[in-house]
Amino acid sequence: MTKIRVYELAQELNVPSKDLIKILLEEFSVKVKNHMSVIEEEDAELIKELIGSVEKESEVVELYESIENENVVKNIKKEKIKKTDKKASKKSGEVEEELLEFIEIEGTISVKELSDKLKKPVTEVIRELIFVGVMAGINQEIDFETAEKLCKKFDVQAIEKEEEEGAVEEDTDLEEDINGVKRSPIITVMGHVDHGKTSLLDAIKQTDVTSTEAGGITQHIGAYTVKVNNETLTFLDTPGHEAFTAMRARGAKITDIVILVVAADDGIMPQTVEAINHCKAAEVPMIIAINKMDKVGANPDRVKQELTEHGLVAEDWGGDVICVPVSAHTREGLEQLLEMVVLSSEMMELKADPDRNAKGTVVEARLDKGRGPVATLLVQNGTLKVGDSIYVGTTYGRIRAMFNDKGEKIKEAGPSMPAEILGLSDVPSSGERFVVAKDEKTARARADKKAESIRQEKFQKSHKVSLEDLYSQIQEGKVKELDLIVKADVQGSVEAIIQSLEKLSTNTVKVRVIHGAVGAISETDITLASASNALIIGFNVRPTVNASAMAEKEEVEIKTYRIIYDALEDIKSAMVGLLDPEYKEVVLGTLEVRETYKVSNVGTIAGCYVQTGKITRNSKVRIIRQGIVILDTDLGSLKRFKDDVKEVNTGYECGVTIERFNDIKIGDLIEAYIIEEIKIKSL
Numbered sequence: 001m002t003k004i005r006v007y008e009l010a011q012e013l014n015v016p017s018k019d020l021i022k023i024l025l026e027e028f029s030v031k032v033k034n035h036m037s038v039i040e041e042e043d044a045e046l047i048k049e050l051i052g053s054v055e056k057e058s059e060v061v062e063l064y065e066s067i068e069n070e071n072v073v074k075n076i077k078k079e080k081i082k083k084t085d086k087k088a089s090k091k092s093g094e095v096e097e098e099l100l101e102f103i104e105i106e107g108t109i110s111v112k113e114l115s116d117k118l119k120k121p122v123t124e125v126i127r128e129l130i131f132v133g134v135m136a137g138i139n140q141e142i143d144f145e146t147a148e149k150l151c152k153k154f155d156v157q158a159i160e161k162e163e164e165e166g167a168v169e170e171d172t173d174l175e176e177d178i179n180g181v182k183r184s185p186i187i188t189v190m191g192h193v194d195h196g197k198t199s200l201l202d203a204i205k206q207t208d209v210t211s212t213e214a215g216g217i218t219q220h221i222g223a224y225t226v227k228v229n230n231e232t233l234t235f236l237d238t239p240g241h242e243a244f245t246a247m248r249a250r251g252a253k254i255t256d257i258v259i260l261v262v263a264a265d266d267g268i269m270p271q272t273v274e275a276i277n278h279c280k281a282a283e284v285p286m287i288i289a290i291n292k293m294d295k296v297g298a299n300p301d302r303v304k305q306e307l308t309e310h311g312l313v314a315e316d317w318g319g320d321v322i323c324v325p326v327s328a329h330t331r332e333g334l335e336q337l338l339e340m341v342v343l344s345s346e347m348m349e350l351k352a353d354p355d356r357n358a359k360g361t362v363v364e365a366r367l368d369k370g371r372g373p374v375a376t377l378l379v380q381n382g383t384l385k386v387g388d389s390i391y392v393g394t395t396y397g398r399i400r401a402m403f404n405d406k407g408e409k410i411k412e413a414g415p416s417m418p419a420e421i422l423g424l425s426d427v428p429s430s431g432e433r434f435v436v437a438k439d440e441k442t443a444r445a446r447a448d449k450k451a452e453s454i455r456q457e458k459f460q461k462s463h464k465v466s467l468e469d470l471y472s473q474i475q476e477g478k479v480k481e482l483d484l485i486v487k488a489d490v491q492g493s494v495e496a497i498i499q500s501l502e503k504l505s506t507n508t509v510k511v512r513v514i515h516g517a518v519g520a521i522s523e524t525d526i527t528l529a530s531a532s533n534a535l536i537i538g539f540n541v542r543p544t545v546n547a548s549a550m551a552e553k554e555e556v557e558i559k560t561y562r563i564i565y566d567a568l569e570d571i572k573s574a575m576v577g578l579l580d581p582e583y584k585e586v587v588l589g590t591l592e593v594r595e596t597y598k599v600s601n602v603g604t605i606a607g608c609y610v611q612t613g614k615i616t617r618n619s620k621v622r623i624i625r626q627g628i629v630i631l632d633t634d635l636g637s638l639k640r641f642k643d644d645v646k647e648v649n650t651g652y653e654c655g656v657t658i659e660r661f662n663d664i665k666i667g668d669l670i671e672a673y674i675i676e677e678i679k680i681k682s683l
């Protein structure tokens with residue numbers, strides 16, 4: 001026997017739950033709250049032995065009497081008599097009068113609802129309420145405590161209904177519904193700027209005859225469906241890996257297949273590499289569309305060659321990556337591309353159950369002047385219907401109206417279908433999950449609960465990986481793979497660093513560089529790091545101002561180095577729990593150089609504006625030109641107007657000189673930092 005609920009045991013023993021609760025509390029000291037409470041196996045066995053084995057009614061009564069609880073005995077007798085009476089009355093066709101023992105109340109209850117539950121006239125309930133000091137109208141909601149007092153007057157026990165089990169877990173299970181039926185694939189198009197993402201999406205839209213028919217013009221709702229030989233494909237109309245990864249950072253896994261667009265005349269470019277790495281990190285399969293095949297200079301073989309450098313080998317070159325040469329302009333290869341998408345999705349056996357309550361993800365949302373919050377939802381499982389109450393993060397509402405991607409009013413949307421909905425209380429964020437609740441009250445309660453948990457989360461910060469506590473995370477088995485993003489000033493460094501870092505892998509921890517590229521640390525890098533729980537390592541590069549702010553918000557750790565050896569040592573030490581730096585670098589602020597003046601005997605004075613933080617007289621400084629650190633040195637002087645000052649804060653201008661450096665230029669950034677001593681951790 002496993003655990004059992006009070007009411008189950010009561011049924012088994014043929015006694016009222018209410019009495020069983022009393023016995024459990026008073027005689028067996030088993031802590032139970034209501035009929036839904038769980039009883040441990042041992043206790044249940046003992047009680048069954050004592051009560052369950054007693055067959056005859058007289059013996060049951062005797063047993064209870066021996067427990068010396070008069071009320072219980074009375075109730076048991078009453079119950080037994082009631083049952084016998086019921087049997088008799090049923091036989092004779094008499095109307096049975098039910099004796100109410102308890103009613104369940106979830107949260108608050110209206111006076112009308114309460115009178116229905118109590119089977120008493122509303123007037124009587126209102127009158128009794130006055131006696132407990134509450135003046136309430138028929139539709140007024142009263143809280144549990146008041147309802148409980150009132151119930152006592154009617155000799156009925158009020159039981160506070162606990163939240164339904166499973167209601168919260170609804171949020172999480174978005175994985176394939178193995179018992180479901182086939183669903184359409186959801187596709188995202190990615191690629192380098194100008195390689196033809198938008199053109200290709202437009203060309204695909206035109207493939208669907210239904211959308212080009214009169215009145216059937218595709219509306220921009222963030223996602224749309226295309227019919228290809230009786231198969232429906234759903235496209236997310238937010239091309240680009242930034243949006244894709246931003247959604248993933250919020251925990252949304254929507255995309256089944258990525259079409260990676262590479263221009264045949266341009267080949268693999270930095271954003272193509274980013275897109276490849278974002279897809280790999282998300283473990284989403286890619287189909288390569290080699291676009292612009294109509295152009296002179298189109299060279300698909302060069303694209304395939306370059307793909308191999310990123311671990312992607314085309315099928316006709318012996319690999320498993322599907323490459324389709326296409327032209328968004330001439331529509332060459334388009335049909336074949338879509339066929340490949342259909343084929344791949346069939347192999348993936350994507351399934352969903354249309355008979356369930358819907359759940360899915362917000363694709364985009366906005367506030368419409370006339371219609372209020374408008375959101376495009378993508379149903380990932382179940383069927384979404386007009387009238388459904390849903391909750392999305394901290395927002396909730398009842399769906400007033402739904403539209404498809406052709407702007408037509410619809411009543412329901414099944415799996416993989418996008419729908420624009422009206423009726424939410426607020427504008428949700430894209431990437432947030434939505435779940436259908438049993439009614440609006442529940443939806444609201446869930447949204448409130450989410451808001452509460454967000455408030456709490458702010459106190460207990462989420463656990464992002466950081467070098468300082470890497471060892472303890474490894475020990476606890478939380479980190480088995482250390483994911484890194486590497487940004488450096490030159491390509492040669494990127495490759496060297498990736499190789500050296502990956503060699504640090506041990507039996508317990510695998511070091512994996514999920515993205516490596518040249519250039520400043522960007523917001524996209526932060527998004528990828530946040531979504532993949534990765535650390536960012538920078539060599540002679542710095543994050544942009546926006547990236548810094550975002551890293552702080554997302555709690556992504558950025559480590560910057562000038563020498564590869566230092567980075568390797570740091571990570572190696574962190575992995576074995578020996579990272580005990582004695583000094584720590586603290587960045588104070590950033591300054592933008594707006595003017596330069598040459599002064600004889602002094603050198604170049606940079607007229608600066610403090611963008612973030614502050615600069616102090618004892619700061620060390622780094623000169624950053626176009627995201628690359630060109631110098632790391634000491635501050636020469638710090639002045640406001642003609643006076644030397646100790647510090648200058650955000651929003652103020654100042655004049656600085658850099659120790660032994662006169663080549664400062666307008667547009668350079670100066671990063672001010674200090675080296676702070678920190679206590680050595682004991683091992």
Ligand SMILES: Nc1nc2c(ncn2[C@@H]2O[C@H](COP(=O)(O)OP(=O)(O)OP(=O)(O)O)[C@@H](O)[C@H]2O)c(=O)[nH]1
Pocket residue numbers: 191192193194195196197198199200291292293294295326327328329330
């Ligand atoms: N010749 C030719 N030109 C194309 C083709 N596809 C796109 N182009 C052109 O390439 C340029 C960029 O196309 P877009 O579709 O805007 O590219 P994109 O990748 O969406 O660009 P962003 O949205 O800026 O990232 C446009 O001038 C298109 O007309 C093609 O198949 N053949």
